[in-house]
Amino acid sequence: MSWFSKKQSPVPMPDSERTVKTEGLWQKCDGCGQIIWRKSLEDSLHVCDKCGHHFRIDARERIRLLIDEGTFEEKDAAMATSDPLSFVDSRPYRDRLKSMRKATGMQDAIVCGHGQMQGRPVEICSMELKFIGGSMGTVVGEKITRSIERCIAGRVPLVIISASGGARMQEGAVSLMQLAKISAALMRLDEERIPFISVLTDPTTGGVTASFAMLGDLNIGEPGALIGFAGPRVIEQTIRQKLPDGFQRSEFLLKHGFLDAVVPRSELKSYIAGALGFFVGN
Amino acid sequence: MNPSWARVQLARHPKRPHSLDYINKIVEGFQELHGDRHYADDAAIVGGFGFLAGRPVMVIGQQKGRDTKQKLIRNFGMPKPEGYRKALRLMRLADKFRRPILTLLDTPGAYPGIDAEERGQAEAIALNLREMARLQVPVIAIVIGEGGSGGALGLGVANRVYMMENSVYSVISPESCAAIIYRDASHAAKAAEALRLTPDDLLKLGLVDGIIPEPGGGAHEDPDGASVALAAAATHALDELSQMDGPSLAAHRYDKFRQMGSFFSE
Ligand SMILES: [Zn+2]
Numbered sequence: 001m002s003w004f005s006k007k008q009s010p011v012p013m014p015d016s017e018r019t020v021k022t023e024g025l026w027q028k029c030d031g032c033g034q035i036i037w038r039k040s041l042e043d044s045l046h047v048c049d050k051c052g053h054h055f056r057i058d059a060r061e062r063i064r065l066l067i068d069e070g071t072f073e074e075k076d077a078a079m080a081t082s083d084p085l086s087f088v089d090s091r092p093y094r095d096r097l098k099s100m101r102k103a104t105g106m107q108d109a110i111v112c113g114h115g116q117m118q119g120r121p122v123e124i125c126s127m128e129l130k131f132i133g134g135s136m137g138t139v140v141g142e143k144i145t146r147s148i149e150r151c152i153a154g155r156v157p158l159v160i161i162s163a164s165g166g167a168r169m170q171e172g173a174v175s176l177m178q179l180a181k182i183s184a185a186l187m188r189l190d191e192e193r194i195p196f197i198s199v200l201t202d203p204t205t206g207g208v209t210a211s212f213a214m215l216g217d218l219n220i221g222e223p224g225a226l227i228g229f230a231g232p233r234v235i236e237q238t239i240r241q242k243l244p245d246g247f248q249r250s251e252f253l254l255k256h257g258f259l260d261a262v263v264p265r266s267e268l269k270s271y272i273a274g275a276l277g278f279f280v281g282n
Numbered sequence: 283m284n285p286s287w288a289r290v291q292l293a294r295h296p297k298r299p300h301s302l303d304y305i306n307k308i309v310e311g312f313q314e315l316h317g318d319r320h321y322a323d324d325a326a327i328v329g330g331f332g333f334l335a336g337r338p339v340m341v342i343g344q345q346k347g348r349d350t351k352q353k354l355i356r357n358f359g360m361p362k363p364e365g366y367r368k369a370l371r372l373m374r375l376a377d378k379f380r381r382p383i384l385t386l387l388d389t390p391g392a393y394p395g396i397d398a399e400e401r402g403q404a405e406a407i408a409l410n411l412r413e414m415a416r417l418q419v420p421v422i423a424i425v426i427g428e429g430g431s432g433g434a435l436g437l438g439v440a441n442r443v444y445m446m447e448n449s450v451y452s453v454i455s456p457e458s459c460a461a462i463i464y465r466d467a468s469h470a471a472k473a474a475e476a477l478r479l480t481p482d483d484l485l486k487l488g489l490v491d492g493i494i495p496e497p498g499g500g501a502h503e504d505p506d507g508a509s510v511a512l513a514a515a516a517t518h519a520l521d522e523l524s525q526m527d528g529p530s531l532a533a534h535r536y537d538k539f540r541q542m543g544s545f546f547s548e
Binding site: 076078079080081082083084085087088089090138139141142145167168169171172173174175176177178179180181183184185186187188190191206207209210211212213214215228229230234235238239243244247248256257258 | 392394395396398399400401402403404405407408409411412413415416431432435436438439451452453454458459462463464473476477478479483484487489535536539540542543544545546547
């Protein structure tokens with residue numbers, strides 16, 4: 001009897017584990033605080049049915065939502081950084097990369113490739129925020145540049161879905177120069193009159209905003225996305241005051257003239273396909 | 283003090299020559315041009331035309347102040363969108379009349395503030411990066427002090443990029459890097475080393491074309507000597523690049539940045 005009751009008594013679960021278990025099934029909305037069943041969130045494209053808050057989604061889910069089923073062909077999936085600085089902070093960058101690769105199943109912070117959008121061929125690049133904050137180092141820079149080159153070679157439109165904290169610190173000035181490299185490639189795309197639709201999602205800041213993300217023929221924001229050059233914390237530290245509500249959100253950028261439109265996730269695919277039809281259709 | 287952090291200190295030295303110090307010493311008949319024709323004139327970026335060793339040139343640089351009053355006027359060398367837009371206007375003006383461009387990079391970074399965000403700091407820098415790649419004239423960029431990330435690069439897409447011996451060029455300031463890694467900005471010296479931001483580092487990484495030696499203990503001790511060295515390097519580069527036609531210059535600039543990266547495919 002005694003051993004039976006002992007077995008029945010619940011083993012105390014560490015807090016961290018409990019949170020993970022709860023998060024597995026339920027998610028709290030950052031917009032309205034509602035607790036949402038994860039399965040229903042997946043059915044609603046990860047948008048809160050109550051307040052319209054757009055949850056962050058990963059790079060491959062983006063492609064699944066935007067590209068016609070069975071048409072996506074990934075390119076340069078195996079490309080990996082060679083750690084040009086041999087960067088070490090609290091741990092070696094190489095080790096950090098290893099655990100990131102294990103966690104995400106990706107070599108770096110972006111998925112690029114070719115597919116169709118409502119039957120139209122497009123080259124699409126989708127950034128992965130979970131991979132070191134979606135930061136842009138040499139791999140993101142090179143993969144986007146190659147995508148642009150494929151667009152030029154095949155006269156195919158370009159769609160980039162940004163989600164990034166900016167340039168990757170661990171690759172130093174090599175990361176910084178990717179801003180120039182990609183922007184220069186976009187100059188050539190521009191000269192070829194091939195459309196580039198830039199979609200800015202939560203969050204898009206730093207060197208990514210200050211290069212390709214702001215250079216779309218159309219710049220489209222997802223509702224409520226944080227978009228800016230400097231991060232809000234840096235600005236608060238500089239000016240030593242609280243930032244107003246809604247500062248650096250998509251709607252703020254729309255009002256100040258830096259986005260063509262704010263488009264809800266449910267309409268994004270048909271919006272982009274429609275725009276491409278206008279630019280390159282008969 | 284580790285050599286990288288020492289270099290950061292020299293790059294920020296209060297007596298170090300700033301853009302206008304160099305311009306006034308080496309550009310004959312310099313005429314400053316103001317304003318972006320959209321919003322304002324940003325004093326953190328100066329630009330204008332003149333003659334460098336007899337050659338007509340458009341010179342544009344980030345400008346820091348020396349005393350408190352000047353520092354405030356120059357916003358500590360941190361440009362706002364109107365600064366980058368002024369720079370682009372002047373670069374396009376030079377391009378139109380087939381005049382070469384010399385840019386001097388010296389900023390802690392583009393200004394992080396409410397007004398700068400409202401007016402599109404990111405868009406302004408992004409546009410400069412793309413449009414500098416399109417220019418059909420020689421472009422020479424020289425980092426004279428602090429090459430602060432995208433804020434510096436916004437004037438830096440050039441055929442030749444040089445660094446003064448005691449300058450630095452980095453994706454992030456050592457202080458901000460330390461704050462992220464060690465949650466403590468006082469570890470900036472360690473971060474400076476990890477970031478590989480000295481001229482030697484950038485040359486080894488294939489990101490810059492050369493290092494301009496400074497006289498004696500550094501440019502702050504001998505601004506005249508430093509100016510002579512800078513002018514010599516710029517003039518030499520101008521003479522070389524003047525041999526190329528417009529499309530070749532744009533292609534050369536493109537190829538130069540195109541090969542920057544460090545990756546492998548398994
Ligand atoms: Zn909600």
